Amino acid sequence: DTAVSQTPKYLVTQMGNDKSIKCEQNLGHDTMYWYKQDSKKFLKIMFSYNNKELIINETVPNRFSPKSPDKAHLNLHINSLELGDSAVYFCASSRGEDTDTQYFGPGTRLTVL
Amino acid sequence: SQKIEQNSEALNIQEGKTATLTCNYTNYSPAYLQWYRQDPGRGPVFLLLIRENEKEKRKERLKVTFDTTLKQSLFHITASQPADSATYLCARGNNAGNMLTFGGGTRLMVKP
Numbered sequence: 517d518t519a520v521s522q523t524p525k526y527l528v529t530q531m532g533n534d535k536s537i538k539c540e541q542n543l544g545h546d547t548m549y550w551y552k553q554d555s556k557k558f559l560k561i562m563f564s565y566n567n568k569e570l571i572i573n574e575t576v577p578n579r580f581s582p583k584s585p586d587k588a589h590l591n592l593h594i595n596s597l598e599l600g601d602s603a604v605y606f607c608a609s610s611r612g613e614d615t616d617t618q619y620f621g622p623g624t625r626l627t628v629l
Numbered sequence: 630s631q632k633i634e635q636n637s638e639a640l641n642i643q644e645g646k647t648a649t650l651t652c653n654y655t656n657y658s659p660a661y662l663q664w665y666r667q668d669p670g671r672g673p674v675f676l677l678l679i680r681e682n683e684k685e686k687r688k689e690r691l692k693v694t695f696d697t698t699l700k701q702s703l704f705h706i707t708a709s710q711p712a713d714s715a716t717y718l719c720a721r722g723n724n725a726g727n728m729l730t731f732g733g734g735t736r737l738m739v740k741p
Contacts (some may be wrong), residue, residue, distance in 0.1 A: 559718065561730075606672050612721075614722075620674070621672050
């Protein structure tokens with residue numbers, strides 16, 4: 517009965533590769549997000565989708581492409597991985613209402629070698 | 630730009646004492662602030678939300694205040710326990726209410 521799930525939990529890959537992280541929520545929420553948490557633990561929003569439509573794109577390189585096949589899923593595809601992409605990526609969801617709290621997934625630790 | 634800062638990277642206290650964590654914001658007051666707890670290797674978990682027009686909010690041993698004059702929110706844990714050890718994040722909403730900006734977090738360590 518996991519609310520927000522992500523796969524994989526860990527991802528180790530070489531520079532230049534392309535990889536995807538999957539996210540699913542079973543809360544019936546309309547809005548989903550991707551966050552990046554760097555080594556200094558700063559949690560920064562990357563994208564926000566509402567009912568499969570992109571509503572926020574926070575100055576993220578276009579190597580990052582989110583895809584939402586339906587409102588319960590928001591996947592993150594990363595092309596041409598770079599060393600600086602190493603971080604923990606969190607998916608989250610919310611009802612999409614004002615002041616809405618967010619439910620986070622367990623995170624995916626990406627290591628680019 | 631809207632900034633939010635948590636001044637202390639780490640805070641060590643003795644079990645049973647009250648932990649007080651600080652969150653400061655710049656520019657205009659956000660409509661609300663949220664506080665989250667993050668344990669190592671896990672995603673943040675929502676704890677409390679306080680609106681701009683609320684001075685104080687409580688939930689069990691937790692208390693949050695919102696001071697629009699000081700542009701500050703304080704997060705208190707009374708009768709702290711070692712199980713309270715975690716990183717605590719504050720976050721502000723944007724104008725549209727559809728995006729959170731997080732502070733850098735404060736790592737709390739409660740020693741027995």
